[in-house]
Amino acid sequence: MQTYPTGYTESHRIAEKIFREILPRHGMTVREEQIALCHEVLDTLYNKEISLCEAGVGTGKTLAYLVGCILWQMHRPERMKLPIVISTSSVALQDAILTEYLPDLSAVLLGEGIITAPITAVVRKGKERFVCDARLAERASLVQPSRKRQTNSLNIAAHILDMDHIPELSRYDRCRICVPQSCPRDCFLRLDCRYQQYLRDSMKPDIQICNHNYLLADASHRLEDRPLLLRSYQALVVDEAHKLPDAARQMYTETLSPHNMDELCLLLQQAHYKDFARQLRTAFLTLSFSCTQGVSKLRRKVSEPFVLTPFRRAALIDCIALLQNAGELPDVPRYLLNRLEKQKVSCAFFSCKCQRASSTSTTMPMVSPHSAQPAAAYRSCFAVRCGTPANLRF
Ligand code: SF4
Structure with missing residues (x-):
């Protein structure tokens, strides 16, 4: 008689319910390919395998793997729970997962009593994408108030940590206010610094989203026993995987x-x-x-x-x-x-x-x-x- 890992049957059953009953009640259509993909993701995760899936445009692949990952993680024993990493190629998809897919899915699953706490996620990026408060203060003090557009961008940077979301920030200013390669030990802002707080917070979420370059950089660190960029994780989804070889070539070609x-x-x-x-x-x-x-x-x-x-x-x-x-x-x-x-x-x-x-x-x-x-x-x-x-x- 075939035996299944703990939670395997239950996860497949809930996946069916989510895609055939719950999501259609929230305006989504039933898509057989999407359901099949979610089952494939669940099989892969429970059997500790690697799976290569190709899904056509409009299949709803993002939701399919997110549901699969969440159900699998939900049934993991508490002491074995580690984050899931989702690697994508585009910033737009990362933002969509963080600000649209996951909050919506979390709200629906919470409302239906399938999960008991909201799903948490964070986007992990290289430090050169974030604002350093100390360098920002220094830069802002040097810019003439008459340069309205530049002043405006720097003012926004005081509230938005991720530079990808600061409008009209010039490349020149970007280089001058980004987090340095290594922070001085005696930085007077260290305790209140938003970037350090972001690093502390980013250890907690269940889902860590990054781009392919960051994933590869983390893999290099692991290979060379250097400090990890991503927290240890137990499952990896590489979305837009056809772009991974290009990212690797770009990173490792001299x-x-x-x-x-x-x-x-x-x-x-x-x-x-x-x-x-x-x-x-x-x-x-x-x-x-x-x-x-x-x-x-x-x-x-x-x-x-x-x-x-x-x-x-x-x-x-x-x-x-x-x-x-x-x-x-x-x-x-x-x-x-x-x-x-x-x-x-x-x-x-x-x-x-x-x-x-x-x-x-x-x-x-x-x-x-x-x-x-x-x-x-x-x-x-x-x-x-x-x-x-x-x-x-x-
Ligand atoms: S700790 Fe690092 S990132 Fe934070 S303000 Fe100081 S130098 Fe900038």
Whole structure:
């Protein structure tokens, strides 16, 4: 006889009731695909599986997985309850889940006696999206009162923590009032700071909503034993999962392009560092050549598994050594130093990944959008893309 996990049958029964009786009473139509999707979500959660679902526009997928998650979480033993993470691609969907779907669903389920307390949720974002009270006060004191639009945005920032919701806030002001990478220990506002309060509050809610980049950043932190961005969670829903690989590529790709290097060498030449420009160009051309060597013309438009040959290693080391020496050139303008530093960081990053990848794996793994460890998969993804011009990418 087949046995089911605790709450399994009850959750499916309540899901039927919600979609066939309760929600239609609140004006929603019965949609078979939506009900089927909710049952699929419940099966997946109870069986601790991974499921990849495709739902057409208008199926009501958001409500389907929210109901599934809430019913599953409701039947978890109290001591095992941890948040559910919902990762989406767009800010609009995050806001809709937080301000429309969940409050409405919570009110209906409370009214029907299915849940006993409102569903709590929070949107988790990078700290650069939030207002730092100390920096805001400093910035506001510098802005001329005659600049009405700017003053208005800064006044609104005093009441709205999330900068995505502050109208007409310029990029310049955004950078100046956002939460710093690390808060000073002796910040005089720490106890009353809204951002610190937000961090404390965000630990409590049952549902944590974030975007794909934040999810991947959290996965990287977990992989590297760094402090977690998201509280430990027990289930993950990746909505708009088709955009997850793009987010991973955007986050974990580093490019060394001959085009950038050419431009840099030209600037060095114009600034009268001709010898250095020539050496750098030769070193980078050697690196490009080492990467395209052995890759047939027909296959140059696709990513190839990267193998760290002695030639490639030597070319990479040469580039890094030259870029390191740039600091010793006399009177290099700051803008050039910055460009050289950026290239050095890219080369060093690439070199470090080369070493790591060659000591672990030299093949490019397939990454599925519903991979439990998307960051892990992408961090070991290592390829040379050989187009024209040849780019070195990680
Ligand atoms: S604790 Fe951090 S975020 Fe808060 S006011 Fe101080 S510097 Fe800004």
